Amino acid sequence: MSAHHRLAWWAPVLGTLLLGQGTSPPTVSAPPSASAAPGVAFADASPAAGLDRFHHVSGGSAKDYIVEATGSGVALVDYDGDGWLDVYLVNGSTFAALRGAAKPPSAALFHNDRNGTFTDVTRAAGLENGRWGQGVCAGDFDDDGREDLFVTNFGRSRLFRNRGDGTFADVAEAAGVAVDGWSTGCAFGDYDGDGKLDLFVAGYVKLDLERLPPAPPHGSVPPGDAPSASPPPAEVRGMGAAYSAGVPYCEYRSQPVMCGPRGLKGEGDRLFHNDGGGRFTDVSARAGVADGAGLYGFGVAFFDYDDDGRLDLFVANDSTPNYLYRNRGDGTFQDLSYASGAALDEAGREQAHMGVAVGDYDNDGRDDLHVTNFADDYNVLYHNDGKGLFSDVSYPAGVARPSLPFLGWGDAFLDYDNDGWLDLIVGNGHVYPIADQFDWNTSYRQRPLLFRNLAGRFVEVAGSAGSGLSVARSSRGLAAGDLDNDGDVDVVLSNLDETPTLLRNDGGNQAGHWLTVRLVGDPARSCPRDAIGSVVFCTAGGIRRRGEVASGRSHISQSDLRVHFGLGAATRVERLEVRWANGAAVAYDIPAVDRLVTIDQARGIVSASSPSAGR
């Protein structure tokens, strides 16, 4: 063997990152950037909006077990069809609640009062959940014109059917989608083109409450004093602590921490075919997406990466390779994870992936992927090169290096400054509370990262003092949408064991023109009523932008189903083309910009309202 045998020549940037030397620490606001969009800021509007009445609960503060650390998702969805996005925040639980010894915390549905405030209507709506909640995705699975919600749990999942009167009913068992175990990300999408929304659910870890992996002893253990029942698994920087049979506890940077996910049994993934009549059939194995290897699934995205008119599937897997499944069009998927280049990073390393954002950040007409990652490793941006291939362009695109000290979760592409280029926001937070006790150049609570897109290259832009971007939390779920219908995109973050963060976009609607498109599909033409899976191309100012109606994504969260385009200085839309989920491509004449336009597949443009005028 060579004297210079090194398997890991391209290990992630190892070692502790020094404060102030090339990377911004997670708790401190980055220095003001000259590249920031002038006059645009994200204000922390949570208290004023009333969202701070929700408090997330996830086990104990020490985070002895992995289920306590993965957090919950958030959905921005107009549940009552009034044209204003409401907010659904999934909640976690406690071991005492699971044993029936304590009252479980409740999820929260906040109704949008159309004046910047929200009212908690959870109980009336019947959306408490009461299980250890994980993710949420929206889809009108029964084509009744009202968005339904699927909620994943550590425990049996729920399918909340929207009754249309402000209330929901859990029909998961009757529908055949009551997934047991630990499910995380989910997404609705019509993979077989029959016009009905199917459902994909990612599985994470098989965790048995009666046989939990060892908890860490509290307090640090000096090196050499650890019991030595068996040698600890090799540490892989950029990933969590691995469990190995017989270890008294698991270690991260020589400190005892919770175990997993590496070393624990993984949960499989599920694809449910919508049979109509409120029934689904599990077709995971037949379709080839069952995840027999039990990789640790988190973020899920249906998207058409090869533009063949069929929804493909991406699953962000924690500590294992991602899945990219190409839809063959015959009800099955081809696993092209490795061949596509989207399974691993550019050097062929597995990463600890969490959330996934999909968007055409360079306006070349194809969907790209951004996937968040563990601390000491970078968030990865996969550029869609066409011909079924992706390239990891994280470093040259500017998203890698700033993300190194951060442990990323939810992410979304959004054009926050309406300049016509998709920007990127990432919610962050470490999984180990002890991160604050050591010189690891990271922290338990971390601020969000906002990257401005300068024509295909990203620059981190900081919030000024007092900005919502400078507040450090242990964030998990993240969803984007125009909550106040003012023409710019706001963001909600679900924070572990804390109140949520509402980042209200102030000034985005003044920085550039915009167009928001709401699509209504025609089930009679085999298109889902809420048009999930439809793609919109908007050409203005000579730039053709891509957007789509999408369920799920981010870290187990649901963003606005409407499609928002920033138009920059363009004052008219030259062309708006909708490729409906059933494959039909139709062009529409848009009368004016700075409008929220509703397009009904059967009737054409049915409304074009100005800011804050609702539908």
Added chain:
Amino acid sequence: MLWVLGTAAGGTALPAPAARAGATPSIAQCTRAFDRGDYELAIALSRQRLAGRPADTGAHIVMARAEAARGRFEAAYQGFRKVLARDPRNADALYYLTILGGVLAQAEYDRLLAMAPDSPRAHQLLGDLYQAQQRPGDAEREYKSGLRAQPTSLDLLVALADLARHQARFEEAVGYYERAVKISPRHYDALYGLGVAHSYQREYEPAIAAFRGALGVDPSSAAAHLALGHALLQSGQAAAAVSELEKAAALEPGMTQAHYLLGRAYTLLGRSAEAAAVFDRVKALSQGRTLEEQAERQAADPLGQQRAPAPMPSPEGRSPR
């Protein structure tokens, strides 16, 4: 850990009981003397026993431990080496030798600090210790102090370069590596590190040159072939990359990264059948074991994984300087 060898400063020197004339002491007598701290007696009894039984490894070990306990480390070292010469797999001797190695290292370290506290080597050693403790800031301070004292120290230049590279300060790393290469144009670590730092900055031409230089020093380095293959692939030279990646995979058949990048290169070259075969190999390597093996593991440990806990590359390391 010195207690394992005995208490160097302790050792109640009880008068040695007169051994019966002509009787060989038992190993238990030797051990008891050692255990009660009477190291001189333990040595005397062991020597007496070895006179009649020169191959008795137990007596050699007791004697060597007692020598160590009396602070006569060289004699102790020789004693353990004697045992290993007769019995290379003697776990006791290896264990005590490991402990003794640490004690000797500490003694030499103390001597170095006492003799030349501001010498480049003293700073280097301190820097290495801080590195081991994951205190990179302190390590960098020591390395820089050492470099001020000896600006041409290859070890310190490469240490600082590696530290900067691991912290994503690639330009700084390149500067240190280049200084090292200027002093020693065939320094593998400097050439290899230089290539990696350039690669991270997407400066593939200088990276390729540096990796080729490293391979000129050590053509059997799978890591350097992998790194060169990656740089070639990233710079659009897929055909050239194939050759390097094939060499890396041949040298290290379990190197997932080499196989994966080889598959990427085949794909770009339109060699789709070969790419598919390689990706199958990547999948097999990534999953770590056969389904039967997985089932066995699960049966043995209900919590346990379905795949190896750490199939990932190990952290980068420097070769010993």
